[in-house]
Amino acid sequence: MTYSLIQLAPGAYDLLLGNIIVASVVRSGLRQPYTWTAELLGDLPRSRRPAPFREIEHSFPSLEELCAWLGQSAVKTNNRGTASQGE
Template identity: 70%
Template structure:
């Protein structure tokens, strides 16, 4: 599976699978303590139809790096702070 993350704002990402948005990744909690990163699928699919490695609709991690390792990706792009024109190019 080829996942990538597109940053929308600090602590908020679209989760893409092969270029299509399939979910989101968000940070909750304080920035330095009690931080939790959650990956969540958009659709509540039956377990047999969920893309790997999703056994559940959402999974939580202590760091973004742990989440990216679980997804098998290091590709993180940013749209944060770009105008809509810049985002479309």
């Protein structure tokens, strides 16, 4: 199965695995460089976490790096004129 990101608001996404929301992705920081964090919604034991999650939460310096870690996940914006990758 592949991951996809659905934008909720600028800097906030639901992370879907197939058709199931498994995590949230948020941007933190008021100015660049931002930190992007993917956090599983459930506190699953390590053996039940979807790959590539080894921890409940992982942080990245860019949305592009987070997407690459997920295997180049698709990003769907909310069509309000915001850039999906360059926020």
